[in-house]
Amino acid sequence: MSDTKIPRYNCSTLLINVTTSTLTKAQKRWRLAYWTIYSFRAMLSVLPKGRLLSAEILTSHDYIALDVEPEPSSSHDEANKLVSNSIDPDMDGIRLAEMVKNKDSHTLSLLGGVEGVANALGTNPEYGINGNDEDVSRRSQLFGANTYHKPPPKGLLHFVLEAFKDTTILILLVCAALSLGFGIKEHGAEEGWYEGGSIFVAVFLVIVVSAFSNFRQARQFDKLSKISNNIKVEVVREARRLQISIFDLVVGDIVFLKIGDQIPADGLFLDGHSLQVDESSMTGESDHVEVDSTNNPFLFSGSKVADGYAQMLVVSVGMNTAWGEMMSSISSDSNERTPLQARLDKLTSTIGKVGLAVAFLVLVVLLARYFTGNTKDENGIKEYNGSNTDIDDVFNAVVSIVAAAVTIVVVAIPEGLPLAVTLTLAYSMKRMMTDQAMVRKLPACETMGSATVICTDKTGTLTLNQMKVTKFWLGQESIVQETYCKIASSIRDLFHQGVGLNTTGSVSKLKPGSSVAEFSGSPTEKAVLSWAVLEMGMEMDKVKQKYSILHVETFNSEKKRSGVLIRRKADNTTHIHWKGAAEIILAMCSHYYESNGVIKSMDGNGRSQMENIIHGMAASSLRCIAFAYKQVSEEETAYNNDVKARQRLKEEGLTLLGIVGIKDPCRPGVQKAVEACQSAGVEIKMITGDNVFTAKAIATECGILRLDQQVEKGEVVEGVEFRNYTDEERIQKVDKIRVMARSSPFDKLLMVQCLKKKGHVVAVTGDGTNDAPALKEADVGLSMGIQGTEVAKESSDIVILDDDFTSVATVLSPGDQLHSGCFCW
Ligand SMILES: Nc1ncnc2c1ncn2[C@@H]1O[C@H](COP(=O)(O)OP(=O)(O)OP(=O)(O)O)[C@@H](O)[C@H]1O
Ligand SMILES: [Ca+2]
Known part of the structure; x- marks a missing residue:
């Protein structure tokens, strides 16, 4: 297509320079078309930007068909066309959000099922959305962004008030006030304020320092939660698999989900296998929920993928989802006390209580001694002598007794202790961030x-988790660079199926039209896929076209293997492929393939030789993955006696295809x-x-x-x-x-x-x-x-x-x- 196109500026000079009389009929039509588009674009360029966004005409098919700029590849062109579908203006975001929240299958079928919704949202199930800036901003204008409103952060004043609420602080403040009053009473305003004043200063310092440090800690937690909330998700946009921030996700995006992922928005199950979701964070229900295209295609943000993998169509984001509502109502609590802090708080309050008790006791004893006439002044005269004593003297004596008790309280309360921990924690957190x-x-x-x-x-x-296949054994033969070409094409085919169809990863072109492939998935998957493409000549698209996947048993760390049941479209035969930890797969095999395509039975000797091969690779720190295969009749796929009668793939009597050794450096x-x-x-x-x-x-x-x-x-x-x-x-x-x-x-x-x-x-x-x-x-x-x-x-x-x-x-x-x-x- 690119060859037949004329670059735009050439086209314009051609059309402008040629006089009408010399034009053929076709050229005249070209000229008319050119001027129509040219003047239309000129008109559009003077329109305000806001109106441009809503002008669907920009993405209409006619416009694309007449774009005469040279394109690097026809496949990209095709992808471009497929992903430039426009959003149905009747699509109501709120209705979609409600549909998922209520698991409303009726509305979903009215909208034409998941495909219908995808169409209406301008999403191509294979190529995703267009994903250019204009498209993304239009989608977030129409349906909102994937962020939620957070309650405003608490100010410094809040923490000052919080510090005032502490009982020890309150006691100290009362003591300070009493002390100040008594001091002034006893020694006059000039000199009497020292004691009370210094308690006030100390309390003030404690309040300011602890409020300030709590305030800073809350700020730091806010910052940290921003970092930890910024999860990367894998989407497909314009036929390319990309990692984007969860906050950049828009309605219509297709997200890839795999085991361990958190679902980033509300959506619908588009494609995938054996998907089990843990919705406990939303519903409190700890049982895993099975999600598939027929019975329950609804996926909620905030829940986690417990098993399987899938592609999800995002239909509502941010505040429209139940998760968004919930998150915006929760304010992050950074006031959590650590065990040491809690212990010190308790210690402080116990010491405080003991101090109070002792002070009270001292108060009672001193008062009793005074009022029973047991105290004498410097001249040996009783201080209290019933009604003969001057009322002023009694008042002074009581005041000094109370002041003594207050001093005991002030000295006893170790207010600085918890504060020390708070400060050390703040310092420790800051230092850890730099680490x-x-x-x-x-x-x-x-x-x-x-x-x-x-x-x-x-x-x-x-280890680095950067994996690369460095060894390959086919039967009893180690395949090296020079011997790859000797592998029989039937064996290559089997590897193409076993790798290309039994994977959660993917292969896509780095740039449209380029031959450099881009691999995504877990590091192990990426290593195996890139090996299959580069060394075994696998073409993912072709394999996918020839076979359909009937059933998948996804990889998890308990089984340490994954399997698929596939059907070859050409002759309707069904086949099983397993891939996983080498010794586990080996135990499932009774035969093995040689590089020329011959099947050999695995007797005791053959098996121990295979075991030795695995030991040898593993001992040189390689991670060993084996592949096994078997053609089966569809009836042969067993069902286990689970309530749901889930399909299970045959696990014995398989033929070993080969073993790869993956290097993952320390x-x-x-x-x-x-x-x-x-x-x-x-x-x-x-x-x-x-x-x-x-x-x-x-x-x-x-x-x-x-x-x-x-x-x-x-x-x-x-x-x-x-x-x-x-x-x-x-x-x-x-x-x-x-x-x-x-x-x-x-x-x-x-x-x-x-x-x-x-x-x-x-x-x-x-x-x-x-x-x-x-x-x-x-x-x-x-x-x-x-x-x-x-x-x-x-x-x-x-x-x-x-x-x-x-x-x-x-x-x-x-x-x-x-x-x-x-x-x-
Ligand atoms: N995608 C995969 N498909 C099939 N088999 C796999 C895949 N990934 C890993 N394996 C196999 O499963 C084994 C164990 O994987 P598992 O997830 O339990 O451990 P890990 O997380 O890779 O290791 P570690 O526990 O040290 O982090 C691996 O040694 C490998 O042989
Ligand atoms: Ca690990």
Whole structure:
């Protein structure tokens, strides 16, 4: 198409320079068309901007058809046309919002189902919205932006008043007033104000300092919550998958959801598989809700994806959603007291009460002594002598007795103590921010310095999470650069299916028309996809065209594998593909493929050879992923006897396609950080979902296992082993464990519980959904800010903003943290 077009300025010179008499009929038509558009555009350019926005004509198809600017590629052109659909002017944002809130299927079907709504919102299910500035601002003008109104932040005055409400402060103020009065009475205005005045100054100082520090802390929390609320979401706009801020999301956007994500707006299920949603933050219901296109396509913002993956069409945002309403009504409470603060508050009030009691006692005793005539003045004369005593003298004596009692109260109340902690906390939070740690829960500031054990996951915390396939075994043969070309095309085809259809990631072109592909998804998925495209010649679009997906079992950390049931459109045959942790997939196979396409049976010998291959790769710190395949008849897909009779894919008698080894390098500086922690007396344990040999190799690289020492029995265990111990055995053995491999989320939790039972102060670091239970249970949970899932972040106390284990070590290092800071005071 681009070849046949004439650049615009050429066109104009051509049309202007040619005289009418020399024009052919077609040229005359061109000229007429050109002038019509030219003058129309000139007219539009003088219109006010606001009216331009509503002028649908700008995006009409006629205009696009006549655009004679050269375009780089026809596929982009096609995408452009498909995503430039306009929004139906009758589409009512409020009605849409209400429809989702009420799960109103009737209205949805009246609107033509999810596709109907997508059409009306100008969204192409495959290419997303147009997404240019004009389109986005029009959408947010029509339907609102994805932000919610927050109550205005509290001013300094609020915190001053708050400080006045403290009972000890009130007592001190009363004492100051009394002291001032008595002082002036006794010593005159000149000299008598000293005592009372100085109490006033002290109280004033305490109020100002604590109000100011609370005010600053609230400001800091506001700032932090802005950072932590700014979640990145994956959308498709103009046929490209992009990461955008949750606040830039508009109605009509298509969002990709995967396990561990928080749903960023209200929407409808467009496409996806096995989607289970945790709506407990909205409804309080802890059971997961199944979401699909037929029975329940409604998705609520604020809920979390518990399983599966999906594409969601955004239909209402910000204040139109129930989540937005809820969030705007909650004011963030930064007044939470840490355990140490709470203890000190209690101590202060107890000391205060004791002081009051003692003062009262002193008051009573002194008064009794005075009034019973037991006190004498310098001359040995009784001070109180019944009715003979001058009333003025009695008053003076009582005043000095009360003043003595007041002094006791003032001296007894340690008002500065909690204030010291508040100030230290504020300082500690500020310092942590410079150490790339964002405090979500204040109490963690106190505990972190006293951690005795750190349980860390491997992938993404100790390693960079930048994965690349570096090894590939097909049967018993290691495939290297030169031998890729020898692989039979039937085997290549199977890999294309097994990778391209059994994935939550995607491949798209970096620029329209360019041959450079862009990969998205989890790091493992990205590594496998880029390997399949670059080394195995996979073309994602073609694979997707040839097959339809019938059923998906999504990856999760418990199963450690994912499977698909697909149908080849050409001959209606059905096939199963599995992909996952190598030894788990191997156990499901009875045969294996060779590179020439021949299937071999896997006898005992063959199996142990395969196991050796996996061990070999894992021992060189590679993460091993295996692929398996089987053609099945549709009846063969089993159903488990669940109430909902969910489909389950066949898991035995498969044929092994091949195994890839993925390199994920250690983070630089991890070894030093581990050493620093160990020399400070903090033990480090690695709990990972990965293979035991990979775990061991990485642990040795990081210094968790010592290279020069023999690994003792019980230092490295697998999740199942730990799970199957009795409670006593677990308690007995837990201290010795340094690496736990192939662990499920539950094993991670079990380990933390066990360590806590033994009296350890446990810190947990993690990034994945599988770490969430352990993060919540830990005394200090630290999650990763960049790669970490929302679920992990929400379960943690501190977010490490740069994802670096070195920052974890700095934050957790005992030393100049709060505890020692407090002791200084
Ligand atoms: N997308 C995927 N598809 C199939 N298998 C996968 C995928 N991602 C990981 N695996 C396999 O599952 C195993 C365990 O994954 P899991 O999520 O439990 O741990 P992890 O989060 O990767 O590791 P860690 O706990 O150290 O962070 C991996 O070793 C790998 O073999
Ligand atoms: Ca991880």
